[in-house]
Amino acid sequence: MAELIDLKDIEEKVILIAVSTGDGDGTKASVDELEELVKTAGAVTVDKMIQNRERVHPGTYLGKGKIQEVKERAWELGATGVVCDDELSPAQLRNLEQELDMKIMDRTMVILDIFASRATTREGKIQVELAQLKYRSARLVGLRSSLSRLGGGIGTRGPGEKKLEMDRRLIHDRIGILKSELDDVKRHREVARQQRDKNHVTVAAIVGYTNAGKSTLLNQLTDAGILAEDKLFATLDPTTRNLNLPGGQQILLTDTVGFIRKLPHHLIEAFKSTLEEAKYSDVILHVVDASNLHMEMQMYVVYDTLRELGVSDKIVVTVFNKMDAADPNTALRDITSDYQVKISARTGQGFDELLNLLETILRNQKIHLEKVYSYNDAGKIQLIRKYGQLLAEEYRDDGIYVSAYVPSELLANL
DSSP: OOSOBOOOOOOOEEEEEEEEOSTTSOHHHHHHHHHHHHHHHTOEEEEEEEEEOSSOBTTTBSOHHHHHHHHHHHHHHTOOEEEESSOOOHHHHHHHHHHHOSEEEEHHHHHHHHHHHHOOSHHHHHHHHHHHHHHHHTTHHHHHTTHHHHOSSTTOSBSHHHHHTSOHHHHHHHHHHHHHHHHHHHHHHHHHHHHHHHTTOOEEEEEEBTTSSHHHHHHHHHOOOOOOOSSTTOOOSOOEEEEEOTTSOEEEEEEOOOBOTTOOHHHHHHTHHHHTTTTTOSEEEEEEETTOTTHHHHHHHHHHHHHHTTOOSOEEEEEEEOTTTSOTTSOOOOTTSSEEEEOBTTTTBTHHHHHHHHHHHHHHTEEEEEEEEOGGGTHHHHHHHHHSEEEEEEEETTEEEEEEEEEGGGGGGO
């Protein structure tokens, strides 16, 4: 069981179904987002159906009457599958498949499928395969009866039919191997982090809801050259680039995978080494799509995911992006963050303010130093140039006068 298997995309017609358990639960917005996910995965949504219930049916997700209605609509519209807006239990998956006699997918399966198609690096592929195997191993019994009908299309990238036919022991063995490989990746990341700490480099992690413009921002600031599309989860693999600020200070910017509501737990676990870039950063740049009607919900999801990852006590800068497309009458605020700035990553609007803010944050983390060094200690000024911000340097009879901002942990060596 080596590389992920890329199957040819097959356009499918699907019906989206969801259960709303009360007013204001955001079900309609969630289904609209599911439509975007399904489109990204390569399928066409032909209908969306929401059932109002006190709670999700434990056995079949929908009630019996609604299942019959879905069955009739699928026949009328020529739908080849149904996608549920929640993660289904093995029993729900098996029972719905039997009732509707067609391919059944859930939100998690679609997201995993998109991740499988987006993963390009070895690390990304390992993470996706691990998440898929964990998800599908629990549903192996429920999926067996429908494997013969899956064919291609969404929900089948990655492990695929033959791999799902393996028994649980082989799948669990494979999971063990993948975890071991991810541990190696994690060790490499930790070495890189230790090196950054040793070099007194400040790191800012760019986080945000998927499609908020994180990759576009990194590209514009650093010429990173990474893929930036108007699609959900356009990039998975983290990219780190050095940014030279106007005053001469440097900061490392690290892009992270986008968040989304109902992000599968297995994905969070598998991508933990990637997502933990935020945990070990000094500054969080929280990129928000200011033009999105569900902006506040998206901000909540990001903060909730950061809490789950144990990210706390960080300087948070909320970057309200896409101001060129945002409604000028929309109130933009984030009481959770330390700073806010309004930009357009596409046009460059607000970049000067953002860069000046980053410079101020870096300066505030350093100590102001004024000192006259003997000419024998001139080498220490090189340390200041490398890790601090040199404001003034003056050669005098009694030595070299220096005014600079330096990292507090470097002060003892100066």
